[in-house]
Amino acid sequence: MERAVGNSDFRIHDFATWRTRARFLLHTGVAPAEAIWEDSESSEQDLFANLAVTQTEQPDAAADTQQWLISAEFLRLAETVSCHRDPMRWSLLYRVLWRLTRGGEKHLLKLSTDNDIRRLQGMAKQISRDLHKMHAFVRFQKTGDCAETGREQFVAWFEPDHFIVRFAAPFFRKRFTSMDWSILTPDECMHWRGSKLSFTDGVPREQAPSGGELDDLWRTYYRSIFNPSRLKLQAMQSEMPKKYWKNLPEAELIEELTAEANNRRDAMITRQAVEPKPRPKNAYLESLGEGAGAGVEDERSL
Amino acid sequence: MDQDQKLSILADAAKYDASCASSGAKRRDSRSGAGVGSAGGAGICHSYTPDGRCVSLLKVLLTNVCLYDCHYCINRRSSEVQRARFTPEEVVDLTLSFYKRNYIEGLFLSSGIVRSADYTMEMVIEVARQLRDVHDFRGYIHLKTIPEASQELIELAGKYADRISINIELPSQEGLDRFAPEKNLERTQDAMGGIRQRIVEGRSERKAGRAASTRTARGRQAPAVYANGQSTQMIVGADRSDDAAILQRADHLYRGYELRRVYYSAFSPIPSSSTILPSKAPPLVREHRLYQADWLLRFYGFDVGELTAADSLDGGHLDLDIDPKLAWALRHRQLFPIDLNRADRESLLRVPGLGVRSVQRILQLRRWQAVRYEDLRKLRVSLEKVLPFVIVADHHPARQGLDDENLRARFAPPPEQLEFDFGRHNAAAGAALHHAPQATELKQARVSAHSGEL
Structure with a gap:
């Protein structure tokens, strides 16, 4: 077992590797303050770090045989938080795991005001928001039809805040099953060709196509559904922060629509109001009854 | 075409x-x-x-x-x-x-x-x-x-x-x-x-x-x-x-x-x-207050009669300056303060500034520990709204708080500074009920001054 500690790669890159290692450390009784966690993304790794780890993490001679029961709630939370970009997430998760088990704080997750729990819940919330925004703001562009299968092919570019590509996959797979598609991101790309999801390395923005053939029609819709009488930029930006704008075809209209809104509203207000037109001859309108539409003239004087 | x-x-x-x-x-x-x-x-x-x-x-x-x-x-x-x-x-x-x-x-x-x-x-x-x-x-x-x-x-x-x-x-x-x-x-x-x-x-x-x-x-x-x-x-x-x-x-x-x-x-x-x-079009904030009142009916256990009783409204209308829960509380001060460590869920939902989620968290928390001022701060509720109406382990609303004739004035913004956040009509609109997102530096300073004297 000692050799396993000494030789293993301490860089953690996903939930599964964290879980394996956390289980080992917990069972061997390595306290959170002694355990060293290194994120595979952080570049500050050096040889001495590993050395230090092997020394501080010598398993307790009386390796414990107790089975620690971990709640599904914590595992779900941990899996979510493992997508976060903060390199400190692995040690935070281990500390909470420790407190839940060896620390005897079984109810810890219920304490929303505990500092560790607040941090975890905050991170989980950021992940869930990032995921939701990815579901919402990915914009596919059609690139063609597959010559062999006849399936329509689409590509999208998206820049998530966290490592959520695989987390987001089920949504796209279930919704766009009958299309071929790729979602490209700087971290990782995913591809669907009708039967299997595959993942490849991240790519730079330039590799994604820009300017979809339906963008203009979509912008027409966006322009028309906007009500200039109710300008509320702050509400819009809290839901659709500026960082997303560069990849949303409709966002280039925001400035213009905002700038002209008040003039458009004022023009509506000052424009001459229109007199009601008399009721046309129509069998259906007559069937609605005598009362309908009759009262207007009388009540004008009110 | x-x-x-x-x-x-x-x-x-x-x-x-x-x-x-x-x-x-x-x-x-x-x-x-x-x-x-x-x-x-x-x-x-x-x-x-x-x-x-x-x-x-x-x-x-x-x-x-x-x-x-x-x-x-x-x-x-x-x-x-x-x-x-x-x-x-x-x-x-x-x-x-x-x-x-x-x-x-x-x-x-x-x-x-x-x-x-x-x-x-x-x-x-x-x-x-x-x-x-x-x-x-x-x-x-x-x-x-x-x-x-x-x-x-x-x-x-x-x-x-x-x-x-x-x-x-x-x-x-x-x-x-x-x-x-x-x-x-x-x-x-x-x-x-x-x-x-x-x-x-x-x-x-x-x-x-x-x-x-x-x-x-x-x-x-x-x-x-x-x-x-x-x-x-x-x-x-x-x-x-x-x-x-x-x-x-x-x-x-x-x-x-x-x-x-x-x-x-x-x-x-x-x-x-x-x-x-x-x-003349109605002020958009009227629509916002109606949505808030609607939320009180559906998720906060308010009866429509409570919200529309003559003594809850001004000439049949909701108060435009403050949210309807706060307005209701200010007019029913005899029901407060509410002890966050003892009151039931229904009563907690009546506290201005506490949303459904915060209430849930408080209920969970207090099974294990007494709820204190610091917990409220960490729950990120609007202390300005909550504190005058509640008792927690280390806080009791000062007499000049809950009974203060000018309590309403603390919440109603001066007219020229009105900046409304209304019209959120999707599921998230519930959050609007207990939002004080534009809590400015100034506002926060007032909050700590207020809590300091307790």
Whole structure:
């Protein structure tokens, strides 16, 4: 077992590797303050770090045989938080795991005001928001039809805040099953060709196509559904922060629509109001009854 | 007229309908390889326009030609707007094209009334039929329904749509007679009653279907029987109805017709407005306060009578300066302070500044420890609102707090600094109830000064 500690790669890159290692450390009784966690993304790794780890993490001679029961709630939370970009997430998760088990704080997750729990819940919330925004703001562009299968092919570019590509996959797979598609991101790309999801390395923005053939029609819709009488930029930006704008075809209209809104509203207000037109001859309108539409003239004087 | 022009006219014609929900559909997807799209679960807002509203569905009218003359409506027959008409195929094509690019969750289709209610309804249904039957579309469909259409057609609409809605428009027949002379409150409520009955029947058919299918073909979804929700919209500020009348009508609809949502739409200036309409639009914050009160009815255990009692309102209207829960609390101070470590959930929900979620967290927390001032701070509730009304382990509202005649003045912003955050009409609007997001540096300084003296 000692050799396993000494030789293993301490860089953690996903939930599964964290879980394996956390289980080992917990069972061997390595306290959170002694355990060293290194994120595979952080570049500050050096040889001495590993050395230090092997020394501080010598398993307790009386390796414990107790089975620690971990709640599904914590595992779900941990899996979510493992997508976060903060390199400190692995040690935070281990500390909470420790407190839940060896620390005897079984109810810890219920304490929303505990500092560790607040941090975890905050991170989980950021992940869930990032995921939701990815579901919402990915914009596919059609690139063609597959010559062999006849399936329509689409590509999208998206820049998530966290490592959520695989987390987001089920949504796209279930919704766009009958299309071929790729979602490209700087971290990782995913591809669907009708039967299997595959993942490849991240790519730079330039590799994604820009300017979809339906963008203009979509912008027409966006322009028309906007009500200039109710300008509320702050509400819009809290839901659709500026960082997303560069990849949303409709966002280039925001400035213009905002700038002209008040003039458009004022023009509506000052424009001459229109007199009601008399009721046309129509069998259906007559069937609605005598009362309908009759009262207007009388009540004008009110 | 080309597609772009039609879209521009018919989306413009549809934007005064506030409904945008795409949540609550029966869960389904196209995992098997058949069909297009998925639905169910939380709705998704795919974009936001600068008016702060979400873009979730392709919201268009089939045509903006209309026989009716509803004076608040841009499409009434007297209006001078340009008219257009989509063919069903054009709407189907737009919906699918937008959907496949992940621009939308589905379609919201409404129409001006042409020829007759039944004729119009048939056209609207034809679009949904093509989407569902020809293209196997599994995304979200919301159909606007005309109460005067035949029951068979309304049922058919519900067969294809996830949600159907009829706009009640105004809370009283008097208001309708004047501003929407072709509309009738009784007919509308009758139609809602019919829809409710079909929804209830559909629900039990689905349940029976699910029970049967788990026994036979595992994983097979029972076919959609009927829409599982209806909603409506009320125009605010066109007629003279006060907030009490609006809330009473909303409550009546929630209780009597099981509506999922009542949307409130402060009428805003439209091009080609009617001489019948008041020239002044209501302040948009009125709409916001109605939404907040609506939330109190649905999620906070408030009875409509409590909110609309004469001693809770100013001349039948909600207080525009402060949220309705705070206003209610200030007028019922004898019920406070509430001990956060002892009071039941119902009482906690009455505390200004505490949302449903915060209440849940406090209940959880206090099983293990006494709730203290520091916990409230960490829960990020609005201390300014909460503290005068509660007792926690290390805080008791000072006499000059709860009993202070000027307590209201602490919350009501000086008029020139008003910056309203209203009109959030999607699911997230609940958060608006306990929001104090623009808590400025100054405000926070006031909070700590206040808590320091306790």
